[in-house]
Amino acid sequence: EVQLxxxxxxxxxxxxxxRLSCAASGFTFSSYDMHxxxxxxxxxxxxxxxxxxxxxxxxxxxxxxxxxxxRENAKNSLYLQMNxxxxxxxxxxYCARGHDDYWYFDLWGRGTLVTVSS
Amino acid sequence: QSAxxxxxxxxxxxxxxxxxxxxxxxxxxxxxxxxxxxxxxxxKVPKVMIYDVNKRxxxxxxxxxxxxxxNTASLTISGLQADDEADYYxxxxxxxxxxxxxxxxxxx
Numbered sequence: 001e002v003q004l005x006x007x008x009x010x011x012x013x014x015x016x017x018x019r020l021s022c023a024a025s026g027f028t029f030s031s032y033d034m035h036x037x038x039x040x041x042x043x044x045x046x047x048x049x050x051x052x053x054x055x056x057x058x059x060x061x062x063x064x065x066x067x068x069x070x071r072e073n074a075k076n077s078l079y080l081q082m083n084x085x086x087x088x089x090x091x092x093x094y095c096a097r098g099h100d101d102y103w104y105f106d107l108w109g110r111g112t113l114v115t116v117s118s
Numbered sequence: 119q120s121a122x123x124x125x126x127x128x129x130x131x132x133x134x135x136x137x138x139x140x141x142x143x144x145x146x147x148x149x150x151x152x153x154x155x156x157x158x159x160x161x162k163v164p165k166v167m168i169y170d171v172n173k174r175x176x177x178x179x180x181x182x183x184x185x186x187x188x189n190t191a192s193l194t195i196s197g198l199q200a201d202d203e204a205d206y207y208x209x210x211x212x213x214x215x216x217x218x219x220x221x222x223x224x225x226x
Binding site: 037045058061062094099103104108110 | 152154156165169173207209211215216219220
């Protein structure tokens with residue numbers, strides 16, 4: 001089955017660190033750009049990061065310098081290292097696959113909840 | 119990288135049409151034909167409905183259509199059905215991704 005499964009979320013204090021993982025299955029993981037997208041409770045979607053097949057990462061200003069995206073193709077896994085966490089980082093974090101020919105997200109995981117609170 | 123602007127809500131009766139706007143700038147929506155639209159039911163994962171402004175992925179009903187004029191993209195839902203009630207987000211790719219603020223569609 002083609003799917004993405006996130007893990008690693010939880011409750012973390014402000015200033016702390018957390019590492020999210022995304023396990024991919026059912027497709028050739030190494031052939032796709034991969035992404036993280038988050039959604040605060042009752043809020044909209046926000047793009048968090050992208051890693052291309054070649055390993056080049058991209059971030060919006062809101063997380064650049066604090067978050068690091070990486071991938072391990074041999075393990076069909078995507079990661080997001082989140083440091084210096086803030087209350088505004090509280091959200092469900094989705095792992096998403098980029099379509100191989102077009103610029104959109106064609107497969108989503110069910111998400112993992114990160115809560116930043118003291 | 120400001121979020122694209124969408125109306126907070128739109129509504130229509132079954133069978134009617136509704137249109138959701140998505141306004142950006144010449145650096146995102148207006149500069150590239152890489153606008154996609156996502157439908158999200160409560161508690162569910164987003165699902166792509168339109169990509170490249172007006173293309174539909176396999177399995178998406180032709181009641182959903184997209185267009186663009188200048189810095190504003192639009193999603194039109196024709197023949198509104200109860201299951202269309204959901205949140206809708208536009209997204210533009212211009213070297214990086216930016217989502218819209220989201221629109222709640224209510225079927226009266």
